[in-house]
Amino acid sequence: MGAAGAIRRAAASAADRACAGARGFRRALARFAPRPSAFAPAADAEAAAVRAMRNLRTFRFHYAVLQWALLLASLAPRHRASVVFLMAASKGLLVYGGLLKAFPNSALLRRLLDRRLVAAVFLALVLADIVAAGAVANLLAALAAGVPIVVLHASFRVRDDLEGPSPEAAGENGKDDETAAVVEKKEDGDVEAGPTRRSMAAAPRSPK
Numbered sequence: 502m503g504a505a506g507a508i509r510r511a512a513a514s515a516a517d518r519a520c521a522g523a524r525g526f527r528r529a530l531a532r533f534a535p536r537p538s539a540f541a542p543a544a545d546a547e548a549a550a551v552r553a554m555r556n557l558r559t560f561r562f563h564y565a566v567l568q569w570a571l572l573l574a575s576l577a578p579r580h581r582a583s584v585v586f587l588m589a590a591s592k593g594l595l596v597y598g599g600l601l602k603a604f605p606n607s608a609l610l611r612r613l614l615d616r617r618l619v620a621a622v623f624l625a626l627v628l629a630d631i632v633a634a635g636a637v638a639n640l641l642a643a644l645a646a647g648v649p650i651v652v653l654h655a656s657f658r659v660r661d662d663l664e665g666p667s668p669e670a671a672g673e674n675g676k677d678d679e680t681a682a683v684v685e686k687k688e689d690g691d692v693e694a695g696p697t698r699r700s701m702a703a704a705p706r707s708p709k
Contacts, residue, residue: 533563540657548654556655563652568647575639584635587617590626592618 532538543549557564569591576584597619604610631640 532558534658539659542657550605552658553652553655556588556658560654560658564647564651567650568643570639571643571647576636578633580634580636580639583630583636587627590623590630594623598671661674 560707573587575583576587597614600607600610601616631637
């Protein structure tokens with residue numbers, strides 16, 4: 502009975518983790534490409550550059566996962582040992598990210614394992630494994646497939662929650678506010694001046 506209960510608990514825990522992972526994947530996918538209306542061309546080249554830089558910062562994790570999946574897919578048919586090694590390296594990177602999230606104020610962790618140092622070591626390991634396996638062509642193919650997707654997404658993805666109102670809309674809102682303020686002041690002046698005029702009309706005139 503004890504072994505059966507432990508197996509059931511382990512199965513339930515695995516199912517919960519799988520459901521949580523599926524929900525997280527759906528949320529990430531919905532954030533990455535929620536609807537067709539979330540994509541639109543920028544007004545000019547400068548606006549497109551600003552949007553692309555902002556999206557590169559916002560969706561950097563999504564872009565990295567996309568490029569990583571393309572690299573593993575290109576290596577899977579003939580370089581399975583490299584796929585296993587790269588997956589193990591990515592697990593180590595996820596463990597490091599989990600430690601940073603669990604201990605965000607750990608000065609010792611940040612001093613010994615700086616993010617830039619960890620990223621440099623990870624990239625060095627990936628490149629060394631790809632070169633040793635003779636899979637440079639696979640890396641270039643994955644980059645050729647992933648970089649255009651990243652550039653197009655970063656250039657056309659509109660973020661309503663990050664983008665402020667356009668200058669035209671801001672100008673119109675400012676004009677509306679000023680008009681409302683003028684009308685309110687006029688109404689206040691009429692209300693204040695009304696009793697004064699009525700009282701002057703009702704007051705008796707003094708003989709000259």
